[in-house]
Amino acid sequence: MKRQLLVGMMIGAAAVAGAFVLADRVDSPAPLRPPSLPVQLQAAGAFSPPSAADAPNDAFGDAVRFGEQLMTDTATHAQQYVGNGLVCSNCHLDAGRKAGAAPLWAAFVNFPAFRAKNGEINTFQKRVQDCFLYSLNGTPPPLGSRELIAIESYAAFMARGLPSGMSPTGRGFLAIDAPKQTPDDRRGSAVYAEKCSACHGPNGAGQKFADGPVYPPLWGAHPYNWGAGMARIDKAAAFIRANMPQGREGSLTVQEAWDVAHYIDGKTRPQDPRFATSAAATRALHQDTPFSRYGTVVDGVLLGDPSNTPPSGQGR
Ligand code: HEC
Ligand code: HEC
Structure with a gap:
């Protein structure tokens, strides 16, 4: 925990310094981090490795x-x-x-x-x-x-000292409640623009600053592919609710976490390596869950169709 706080502070300091250095560079403004809130979501009593x-x-x-x-x-x-x-x-x-x-x-x-x-x-x-x-x-x-x-x-x-065959407190992502309203792109995109894009970029591609912080990609050619756990809306919502926005973890409502996870899952990303002949066939075989938008049409784009989907195993 201590180490993480320190890293967080270092990233924060780098971002603030970057904002001064890059002040007149409108093309790549360094994101300003808001002051840290106390972490509200923690796996209480978790093992300390x-x-x-x-x-x-x-x-x-x-x-x-x-x-x-x-x-x-x-x-x-x-x-x-x-x-x-x-x-x-x-x-x-x-x-x-x-x-x-x-x-x-x-x-x-x-x-x-x-x-x-x-x-x-x-x-x-x-x-x-x-x-x-x-x-x-x-x-x-x-x-x-x-x-x-x-x-x-x-x-x-x-893991030394932990009993085997049992999930200790803190395994996986912290559970998230079901959303009260069906997740929605309009609300999700507003959450994204307001609370995520400063770091992950307006087009989800992530951002890198010379000798500064690196913000990883969420969609496009360089993120996790369609077969990943994070491409499942329920997993992403749980991760985001407990761990994002970095520095203000726990500040999103349950509904906001679901809305933004749903919105991100409606974007293009590299192909599922298990791809079988078409997006529809692959969805039927591997993505047949309400928590994946693969094989569905979002904003006129058939997600997972090879014509608009970067191949898997590439794109670095
Ligand atoms: C894009 C996000 C992402 C990246 C990058 C990633 N993982 Fe994962 N990983 C996940 C998700 C999501 C799960 C599933 C968690 C769950 O189901 O609770 C997972 C699960 C795991 C698990 C099993 C966890 C469990 O409790 O059963 C291991 C081990 C693991 N990852 C190791 C790695 C290693 C090592 C790397 C780098 C080589 C890596 N992961 C990179 C998202 C990621
Ligand atoms: C202050 C900068 C910042 C903000 C704001 C922020 N993130 Fe992140 N995010 C990060 C960093 C840095 C990581 C990687 C964490 C690490 O390496 O310790 C990350 C990791 C992630 C990941 C897993 C890695 C990946 O690329 O798939 C997801 C998903 C994510 N963020 C979603 C969001 C969402 C959704 C929001 C808005 C609600 C958000 N983030 C806001 C900085 C930020």
Whole structure:
């Protein structure tokens, strides 16, 4: 938590400094961060994992520390496996430590596990492969590769002392209530313009500032692809409600979180790697849920149709 606050303050300072430096550059204004509100949404009583810096000075400790680096600088250390502009810790916040943001320690003690997504018993490494394939729109490192062993070692180190086979408090995203009104694009776009676009950009493409903060993409050619968990409106709404806008976490109402998640899911993004002949066929096979807009028409655009959908596994 401390570390995260510090990083948040550093990002805040960089953004404020950037605003002065770039004051007369109308093309790329650095977003100003509002003053931090107290975090209202926390997984109370969640486990507090040890720091990777405290891992032993041996081969295992080296793997743990490399695993932490892979979480925050994924493309630097595993470039051939990453196909977009994201790193693991853009979603698994605080390098996979933050309770309520799908922390790796909570995942580790629940694998191997059956997953309906592929109908198999998945090892932890297999589960991580899926986040490379879908969330990083890339090519998964092979099972047993140095990269997957490192991420698994990091998760195992953090999870020491947790009972296995049970979901500890803080696993996954904090649950969000159902919306009172059906999520709506008009309201969602207003939330986006007012509370998200300063960082993620008016066109959802994210923004990078030289030596400054990096705001990850949400739609277009460089975000997670259509097969990712974040492409599910219910998962995105839960993540956004508890973790966004950065610096004002918990300030959105439940309805605002659903509306903006619905709006973001109505945009184009890279193809589902499981694509089968058409958007309709792929929806029937893999996206048949009210929480996905894949294969539906939004603003005249058939989402997932190859004519308007960047291919999967590319786009960095
Ligand atoms: C775009 C956001 C995003 C990125 C980037 C991302 N993930 Fe995930 N990840 C998710 C979502 C969403 C889930 C599903 C969480 C849930 O169902 O509660 C998930 C689940 C997981 C799980 C299982 C969690 C559990 O409790 O069962 C692991 C392990 C994991 N990711 C590791 C990684 C690693 C390692 C990387 C980088 C190589 C990565 N993820 C990149 C969004 C992301
Ligand atoms: C002050 C800047 C800021 C604001 C405002 C902001 N975000 Fe973010 N957002 C970030 C940063 C930075 C990350 C990556 C977190 C990290 O790496 O620690 C992120 C990550 C995300 C992610 C997961 C990563 C990805 O690209 O898919 C989603 C989804 C997201 N934000 C949605 C939103 C939504 C919706 C809003 C408005 C309600 C919003 N954000 C407002 C800075 C911001």
